[in-house]
Amino acid sequence: MEILAAGPTTPRAVEMRKTAEKMEAAFLAEMLKGAGLGEMDGEFGGGIGEGQFASLMRHEQAKLMVDAGGIGLAEHLFRAMGDAENA
Incomplete structure (x- = not known):
């Protein structure tokens, strides 16, 4: 995943940004x-294998x-983590 908005590039900030993006994903x-999404019913369903993959x-x-930009949740999570860390 890529780093979202420009900002601090400390290793901790990069780690928090990646974590926020994983949470959004x-x-x-x-x-x-x-x-x-990904479920097929009827004759073309993949059975157990489909459910696993x-x-x-x-x-x-x-x-x-x-x-591609997501829904903006990662940015809010990142800011909240920064606020909590700075408190």
């Missing part, structure tokens, strides 16, 4: 799961969404 993956596909798609 996890959130988006859960939202995609709730929307039914659908979560991997959703997680990769969520990471791509974050890399």
